[in-house]
Amino acid sequence: xxxxxxxxxxxxxxxxxxxxxxxxxxxxxxxxxxxxxxxxxxxxxxxxxxxxxxxxxxxxxxxxxxxxxxxxxxxxxxxxxxxxxxxxxxxxxxxxxxxxxxxxxxxxxxxxxxxxxxxxxxxxxxxxxxxxxxxxxxxxxxxxxxxxxxxxxxxxxxxxxxxxxxxxxxxxxxxxxxxxxxxxxxxx
Amino acid sequence: xxxxxxxxxxxxxxxxxxxxxxxxxxxxxxxxxxxxxxxxxxxxxxxxxxxxxxxxxxxxxxxxxxxxxxxxxxxxxxxxxxxxxxxxxxxxxxxxxxxxxxxxxxxxxxxxxxxxxxxxxxxxxxxxxxxxxxxxxxxxxxxxxxxxxxxxxxxxxxxxxxxxxxxxxxxxxxxxxxxxxxxxxxxx
Numbered sequence: 038x039x040x041x042x043x044x045x046x047x048x049x050x051x052x053x054x055x056x057x058x059x060x061x062x063x064x065x066x067x068x069x070x071x072x073x074x075x076x077x078x079x080x081x082x083x084x085x086x087x088x089x090x091x092x093x094x095x096x097x098x099x100x101x102x103x104x105x106x107x108x109x110x111x112x113x114x115x116x117x118x119x120x121x122x123x124x125x126x127x128x129x130x131x132x133x134x135x136x137x138x139x140x141x142x143x144x145x146x147x148x149x150x151x152x153x154x155x156x157x158x159x160x161x162x163x164x165x166x167x168x169x170x171x172x173x174x175x176x177x178x179x180x181x182x183x184x185x186x187x188x189x190x191x192x193x194x195x196x197x198x199x200x201x202x203x204x205x206x207x208x209x210x211x212x213x214x215x216x217x218x219x220x221x222x223x224x225x
Numbered sequence: 226x227x228x229x230x231x232x233x234x235x236x237x238x239x240x241x242x243x244x245x246x247x248x249x250x251x252x253x254x255x256x257x258x259x260x261x262x263x264x265x266x267x268x269x270x271x272x273x274x275x276x277x278x279x280x281x282x283x284x285x286x287x288x289x290x291x292x293x294x295x296x297x298x299x300x301x302x303x304x305x306x307x308x309x310x311x312x313x314x315x316x317x318x319x320x321x322x323x324x325x326x327x328x329x330x331x332x333x334x335x336x337x338x339x340x341x342x343x344x345x346x347x348x349x350x351x352x353x354x355x356x357x358x359x360x361x362x363x364x365x366x367x368x369x370x371x372x373x374x375x376x377x378x379x380x381x382x383x384x385x386x387x388x389x390x391x392x393x394x395x396x397x398x399x400x401x402x403x404x405x406x407x408x409x410x411x412x413x
Binding site for chain 2: 067075106152155209
């Protein structure tokens with residue numbers, strides 16, 4: 038493992054309700070000095086969760102909502118922030134109820150994914166949910182989300198869908214598919 | 226397709242060298258009003274590119290570099306900004322030479338992935354590179370990157386590697402694998 042650069046100074050240079058930008062002065066082990074910026078601290082400090090919810094042996098749920106970043110209605114996986122006092126699986130179950138109208142009897146943590154490690158600190162926990170049942174909780178969404186299904190055999194096509202783009206959601210779907218194949222409960 | 230919310234007002238509320246945060250007042254078609262924040266305009270406006278570079282029939286290149294966002298050395302795919310006057314494939318070839326020390330005789334655009342469409346505008350173009358040859362260009366990296374290889378059969382294990390976390394890179398690797406399987410040049 039390489040020796041991490043030494044932090045010479047750090048300072049918050051911009052902040053808003055959701056975002057905080059930290060400027061960091063670094064000296065690498067070869068003596069080179071650089072100024073980096075990193076985005077930190079969105080959310081409440083308890084992390085975030087993204088759910089691959091299997092509605093049957095081969096279909097996962099997608100939700101459709103207005104995305105302010107891209108100014109478009111996008112399909113992606115249900116996701117949200119973990120709330121104080123919740124563990125990751127409880128947060129996944131709650132978000133699934135709020136966004137898609139389903140609870141899950143089986144919840145399993147798969148992995149942690151980062152967004153853009155070069156300049157963002159954000160990570161998200163990927164949870165596989167199954168044995169679903171209908172239950173809706175009121176969330177804080179401005180309007181109801183659309184709910185759709187994707188066959189795990191069609192992930193390459195999903196990547197070309199004009200309303201789907203989120204890289205980490207695609208990674209989560211592929212990871213879930215690999216795991217289900219490995220367990221012998223799904224095949225291509 | 227649903228009717229997009231009406232934009233009532235927008236304002237830049239924070240900015241730094243790399244980041245700009247826009248606050249947007251929205252009215253959804255059901256009358257509900259919300260204030261969103263979105264991260265816009267990192268980079269030079271020409272976009273970014275991420276490369277799955279096949280060094281042989283089953284191995285793709287990974288690079289290891291210090292990531293300021295997570296404050297750790299991470300493995301991921303070569304990537305970078307498209308420069309003025311470059312197309313996406315030329316940018317992919319240049320980044321590959323700068324970060325991994327290889328050029329590619331075959332370059333092919335696979336798809337576009339977003340980072341976090343709910344609150345970020347950023348997108349990245351995924352390029353598949355093959356028929357590699359050794360050629361190094363000087364980049365702007367503070368220190369040389371490590372270069373490693375990943376077998377496309379081992380993507381589920383890669384997701385568990387303590388030095389690998391980037392969701393969109395994992396999605397790009399899975400997409401490339403699916404395409405190579407579909408073409409009959411790779412099999413699991």
